[in-house]
Amino acid sequence: MLMKIRRLLLKGGTVVDPAAGRNRRVNVLVENGRVTGLARNLSARGAEVVDCRGRYIAPGFVDLHCHLREPGAEDAETVASGTRAALAGGFTRVCAMPNTDPPVDSEAMVRFLVGRGESAGLARVHPVGCCTRARQGRELAEIGGMVAAGAVAFSDDGNWVADARVMRSCLEYCKAFDKPVFAHCEMTGLDTGVAHEGPVSTRLGLAGKPDAGEAAAAARDILLAHLTGTRLHLCHVSCAATVELVRWAKGRGTAVTAEACPHHFTLTDEALAGYDTNFKVNPPLRGEADRRAVLAGLADGTIDAIATDHAPHTRGAKEVEFDNAPAGMVGLETAFSLGYEALVLSGLMRLPQFIARLTAAPAEVIGLPVPRIAVGAEAELVVLDLREKWTCDRDKLVSRSRNTPFAGRTLVGRVQGGILPGGRMWGVGAD
Ligand code: DOR
Numbered sequence: 001m002l003m004k005i006r007r008l009l010l011k012g013g014t015v016v017d018p019a020a021g022r023n024r025r026v027n028v029l030v031e032n033g034r035v036t037g038l039a040r041n042l043s044a045r046g047a048e049v050v051d052c053r054g055r056y057i058a059p060g061f062v063d064l065h066c067h068l069r070e071p072g073a074e075d076a077e078t079v080a081s082g083t084r085a086a087l088a089g090g091f092t093r094v095c096a097m098p099n100t101d102p103p104v105d106s107e108a109m110v111r112f113l114v115g116r117g118e119s120a121g122l123a124r125v126h127p128v129g130c131c132t133r134a135r136q137g138r139e140l141a142e143i144g145g146m147v148a149a150g151a152v153a154f155s156d157d158g159n160w161v162a163d164a165r166v167m168r169s170c171l172e173y174c175k176a177f178d179k180p181v182f183a184h185c186e187m188t189g190l191d192t193g194v195a196h197e198g199p200v201s202t203r204l205g206l207a208g209k210p211d212a213g214e215a216a217a218a219a220r221d222i223l224l225a226h227l228t229g230t231r232l233h234l235c236h237v238s239c240a241a242t243v244e245l246v247r248w249a250k251g252r253g254t255a256v257t258a259e260a261c262p263h264h265f266t267l268t269d270e271a272l273a274g275y276d277t278n279f280k281v282n283p284p285l286r287g288e289a290d291r292r293a294v295l296a297g298l299a300d301g302t303i304d305a306i307a308t309d310h311a312p313h314t315r316g317a318k319e320v321e322f323d324n325a326p327a328g329m330v331g332l333e334t335a336f337s338l339g340y341e342a343l344v345l346s347g348l349m350r351l352p353q354f355i356a357r358l359t360a361a362p363a364e365v366i367g368l369p370v371p372r373i374a375v376g377a378e379a380e381l382v383v384l385d386l387r388e389k390w391t392c393d394r395d396k397l398v399s400r401s402r403n404t405p406f407a408g409r410t411l412v413g414r415v416q417g418g419i420l421p422g423g424r425m426w427g428v429g430a431d
């Protein structure tokens with residue numbers, strides 16, 4: 001899949017620099033994995049040339065939230081298959097959530113995942129460790145050891161840390177290591193349904209989860225983050241009330257960041273009418289006003305990043321009654337295109353701002369240097385065709401799982417390939 005290229009000229013494309021907030025028509029020369037030239041009429045004898053006319057070149061995307069399922073559910077995804085899907089979607093780095101079997105709650109488990117990522121040699125894997133041992137919400141996990149092994153954040157994703165005393169000490173521990181806590185906000189007691197609670201769930205006869213369950217959980221965690229001074233990151237914000245709370249918290253100076261997922265800003269609970277389990281996700285698809293509030297939050301920066309919550313499940317697991325199906329949908333390969341249409345083509349934001357939501361903003365959350373395309377910097381970039389129309393075909397997904405709710409949907413804009421550190425290229429020109 002990857003081809004190592006010593007000298008490469010990306011010719012005629014437009015470089016999107018989200019840090020500078022502008023686009024530039026320049027050729028990009030990459031030598032031995034580094035950007036060595038960035039100029040309009042740059043040419044390089046002997047270099048491999050990729051024709052990028054009409055295309056855009058952006059830093060590689062960073063996904064704050066994906067599930068690689070290793071260890072324990074390798075029939076649904078592996079580190080290798082998931083990081084391959086990541087590259088297909090333009091993500092050169094992914095944060096791997098720890099709700100595996102067994103969960104990633106120890107130094108040894110973090111080392112295992114880092115090693116898996118290195119041997120796959122595709123998108124870089126940044127493990128997220130558990131907040132609590134076995135994700136049980138009772139005692140803290142080995143946070144210090146996991147930091148030493150490379151964990152970039154801590155989360156019991158899938159579960160909310162219900163005990164406020166435990167969450168408080170988790171935040172205090174993470175503060176000592178300057179690591180953020182990623183909160184999955186669904187308050188215990190309000191989290192038992194399978195769909196957003198509202199007229200649609202009533203009509204369809206599905207047990208509801210109210211938006212208050214998410215917002216109340218987020219409110220508590222925001223207040224605890226303020227109290228402890230720890231960085232809190234809210235996962236998959238899905239409703240208007242949570243967006244409001246984040247806006248309030250940022251105004252008050254709380255160190256809070258938030259992510260939103262493409263499914264929450266492109267779909268609503270009306271999609272559940274056919275009881276297709278590929279639309280079942282936690283938190284659930286909500287109503288139109290919530291969908292619009294999430295878009296507005298992304299547009300005004302209340303929501304910092306776009307994350308996928310890529311959650312692969314096998315066909316067998318999903319082919320059951322709606323109530324019994326696992327929640328989650330694959331997302332790595334469609335996130336860019338869905339976001340481009342919903343945010344840029346819709347006029348809500350400009351291209352560099354959108355790219356920042358996929359690059360600089362998530363990188364900052366986990367303390368990575370701002371991804372840039374600059375002379376002297378390591379080349380880690382993607383090539384985008386914003387005109388390409390394509391149809392999402394379940395059978396062509398690179399992920400080992402096929403549980404997308406977007407099958408058959410025509411999308412605009414596509415990641416065509418890119419370059420990883422070391423001058424390794426995939427897609428355009430490489431195969
Ligand atoms: O829908 C979801 N699926 N939400 C989560 O928080 C967890 C994820 C999974 O692991 O399948």
Ligand code: ZN
Nearest residue numbers: 157158184235
């Ligand atoms: Zn979650």
